[in-house]
Amino acid sequence: MSIGAHERIDGEFVRQADVFREWISAQPGSAYPVAARRYHLYVSYACPWAHRTIIVRALLGLEHAIGMTVVDPIRDERGWAFRDGDGHTRDPINGFAFLREAYLATDPSYRGRVTVPVLWDTQTKRIVNNSDDDIMRMFETEFRPLATHDLDLYPAEQREAIDRLNELLYETLNDGVYRAGFATAQAAYERAAWRVFETLDMLEERLATRRYLFGGQALETDWRLFVTLVRFDAVYVGHFKCNLRRIADYPNLFGYLRDLYQIPKIAPTVNFDHIKRHYYMTHPDINPTRIVPIGPAQDLTAPHGREHLGA
Numbered sequence: 001m002s003i004g005a006h007e008r009i010d011g012e013f014v015r016q017a018d019v020f021r022e023w024i025s026a027q028p029g030s031a032y033p034v035a036a037r038r039y040h041l042y043v044s045y046a047c048p049w050a051h052r053t054i055i056v057r058a059l060l061g062l063e064h065a066i067g068m069t070v071v072d073p074i075r076d077e078r079g080w081a082f083r084d085g086d087g088h089t090r091d092p093i094n095g096f097a098f099l100r101e102a103y104l105a106t107d108p109s110y111r112g113r114v115t116v117p118v119l120w121d122t123q124t125k126r127i128v129n130n131s132d133d134d135i136m137r138m139f140e141t142e143f144r145p146l147a148t149h150d151l152d153l154y155p156a157e158q159r160e161a162i163d164r165l166n167e168l169l170y171e172t173l174n175d176g177v178y179r180a181g182f183a184t185a186q187a188a189y190e191r192a193a194w195r196v197f198e199t200l201d202m203l204e205e206r207l208a209t210r211r212y213l214f215g216g217q218a219l220e221t222d223w224r225l226f227v228t229l230v231r232f233d234a235v236y237v238g239h240f241k242c243n244l245r246r247i248a249d250y251p252n253l254f255g256y257l258r259d260l261y262q263i264p265k266i267a268p269t270v271n272f273d274h275i276k277r278h279y280y281m282t283h284p285d286i287n288p289t290r291i292v293p294i295g296p297a298q299d300l301t302a303p304h305g306r307e308h309l310g311a
């Protein structure tokens with residue numbers, strides 16, 4: 001299957017671990033020093049993990065310091081490709097035709113999956129990091145001096161709580177929807193799908209009294225959650241069979257999704273055309289006809305009514 005990773009145990013989907021995990025740092029003597037215009041981000045608007053890095057770059061106003069190139073959402077057996085099209089372009093940095101070339105330039109013996117996001121170093125001409133967790137954190141912390149918008153998405157006093165909730169959300173929801181969608185056995189699917197909704201139910205309650213997950217300001221965890229919520233009704237309900245409820249059926253979660261969507265600079269990072277075409281057209285085992293559904297009819301710009309919920 002041409003999906004995101006993977007061995008399978010009992011019909012269960014297991015995501016490949018990230019391979020390149022070098023750290024860009026402001027520390028003197030760092031092999032990868034923080035510098036404007038040295039690093040370049042290769043992303044897909046379709047991919048939730050890449051989407052997180054796009055969001056953090058935008059929120060901090062790092063666009064001037066870190067370039068970004070978007071791949072074609074349609075991926076065939078050759079993998080992610082750079083082509084001119086609606087919302088995606090050729091690679092202006094290296095002239096690569098395929099993202100695979102970045103992986104092979106970094107490690108000629110690389111045989112793993114070629115995934116987005118990728119943070120490329122234009123100086124050493126190799127991938128520094130291909131983990132969305134690391135890339136987000138480096139942008140949030142190491143690159144903060146270069147940010148044009150001063151924003152702390154990972155406040156020191158909340159780090160433990162953030163890390164804890166991130167882990168639960170990743171296991172049950174961010175990756176949980178994939179475990180449901182890519183399961184090849186009924187039991188594995190059901191296990192994953194029930195957990196998705198247990199977590200959504202828990203979040204619905206949590207967001208009844210708090211505007212964002214940790215109070216009055218959206219932090220890293222909110223954005224990690226957002227990328228899954230924004231794809232949920234458009235893709236995960238149908239394509240991944242997570243159809244117990246839609247986000248639109250959860251009043252608090254749906255309001256919260258609209259609230260986050262309406263934060264300045266976020267809406268342009270959400271490309272439903274790329275999202276829908278990518279999932280429905282590049283998982284032939286799940287959707288062999290490659291037909292892209294017309295819905296849902298949803299207005300994320302409608303009033304969210306959550307301003308009164310403070311901390």
Ligand SMILES: N[C@@H](CCC(=O)N[C@@H](CS)C(=O)NCC(=O)O)C(=O)O
Pocket residue numbers: 002003004005016017018046047048049050079113114115116117130131132133
């Ligand atoms: N763990 C990775 C996940 C990245 C990932 O799995 N990306 C998917 C797209 S959503 C991908 O590029 N898959 C390509 C493939 O498996 O061929 C991260 O931290 O960024």
